[in-house]
Amino acid sequence: MDFILYAVPFFFVLIAIELLADRWRGVSNYRVADAINSISTGVLSTTTGLLTKGVGLVTYAFALEHLALFELAADRVWVWVFAFVLYDFCYYWLHRLGHERNILWAAHSVHHQSEDYNLSTALRQTSTGFLLSWIFYLPMAVLGVPLLVFVSVAALNLLYQFWVHTRHIPKLGWFEWFFVTPSNHRAHHAQNALYMDRNYGGVFIIWDRLFGSFQEEDDNEPVIFGVTTPLASWNPLWANVQFYVQLWDDARRAGSGWDKLRIWFMPTGWRPADVAAKYPMNKPDLSQFRKFEVPLDGRQQLYVALQFCVYIALGSYLMNLALHLSTAALVLGWGAVALGLFVLGVALENRPWALKLELLRLASNLPLAWLAPVVGLWPASAVGWVGLLSYSLLSLIGLYCCRNRFTRLAS
Structure with missing residues (x-):
């Protein structure tokens, strides 16, 4: 079970x-x-x-x-x-x-x-x-x-x-x-x-x-949640690769071949001395801690939240039918989820190119509707086409309602 x-x-x-x-x-x-x-x-x-x-x-x-x-x-x-x-x-x-x-x-x-x-x-x-x-x-x-x-x-x-x-x-x-x-x-x-x-x-x-790693929550020391090097992003793909990229950059910059290898297995936060000297990383002062925030108007938040529900549904669909889907179908489903969540992350960060990327995401529904039955993600039927195109049309209407916000960002 x-x-x-x-x-x-x-x-x-x-x-x-x-x-x-x-x-x-x-x-x-x-x-x-x-x-x-x-x-x-x-x-x-x-x-x-x-x-x-x-x-x-x-x-x-x-x-x-x-x-x-x-x-x-x-x-x-x-x-x-x-x-x-x-x-x-x-x-x-x-x-x-x-x-x-x-x-x-x-x-x-x-x-x-x-x-x-x-x-x-x-x-x-x-x-x-x-x-x-x-x-x-x-x-x-x-x-x-x-x-x-x-x-x-x-x-x-x-x-x-x-x-x-x-x-x-x-x-x-x-x-x-x-x-x-x-x-x-x-x-x-x-x-x-x-x-x-x-x-x-x-x-x-x-x-x-x-093993000596216990610490009781202290009423005199309010907890500040997060990591000492803030992610400062709402993008789930970047969240997964951010620290790998940091390690790769440090390894690439290191002058010693031994440092290039051992950085991956050293204690957390360890950096080669030459890299740390040339590319210092300053930790934020917790006494002045501020949560990462990007201003969003209500319409944009609602649009992203509704789009996000679509990917929760698609993820649930893949989980429920995983045993009956081919590898190609799972890869296509994963790709659709990853692309969608990436684009929504861009929208949440108010990137200047968010509107263009959102239009590209909606345009990708056309090849998705064609490929999905081919690889067995869902059966070939007119219902699939109508459903996906209807969703795209409704999304465009919602995007039109947010146009002032996106237009200002893109300008």
Whole structure:
């Protein structure tokens, strides 16, 4: 059973409830652009995962077949309990090194880029974590945890982590000693020096207490969310590659061949001395911290939000039918999602070329309508053409209503 697929509707219901709680308490933990950006990275991560999840599954299955020391039975309760705890232990070390090594932080930093903290932040996930994360779970295969059990406890671990991304739940007494909670996870998402690189557990906080990485949320030190080098963008594609680009630029500029190689595996933030001297990077002063913001008028926000709903629907469609779609269909679907989210990110940033790029996105619906039935993304029918063209026409009408805003930006 795909627990994540069935949980998605509940995620959005809980986000709606949190928005109501915001209003009831007279606070504002959501910004439209930030929430769209967080959920966009989640949609992109999920659709990318449809193409890349085989990396982790194949390597795990190979290790299970050739390296397993034991053969555990999937019908034993204790095996599930053991696997659940062991998975979180492996996750702790993946998560910890994800903060402590450049190459792993390049993937994980996506989850920390939001300067808000709410349930939409939980959906903010990397699209490149599949490259190396599988290594950390190989001990489970060596110990004989069946593939079905591994996949299931991985999903349950991820589901647990959703509810801790909120500011509405205070400290939970004795529960704080054993489990990850909203309070100790808020500290994890902070960029304050007091909280930096702490509280790595997914379900159990006991790993942090055992290995010296625990930090309690301090009422005297309000949490400032985000990363010390701000993303300063609403674009989910740039969010996923930003730190890789920084590492690549530093590696390219380094005079030493050894530095060009080791920068990827050095502690997070390490830079070659010659590069750091010639290209200094100044960290913002937290005492003068200001969230990244781009002014948008109400019509433009509404237009982007409605367009974004289309890509949530397309992402959900791909998730539901992934097992029945060809690789070509998944690639086309992913491409449509990636292009759309990129263009909407440009619109949220009020780029001067946003209007031209939006018109290009709408024009791309024509080849999409032709290609989709060819690769099996959806059946060939007049309904598909009518639906996509109707959507494009309605979008053009909406774009016309926003024309003054876009025209001013383009001029």
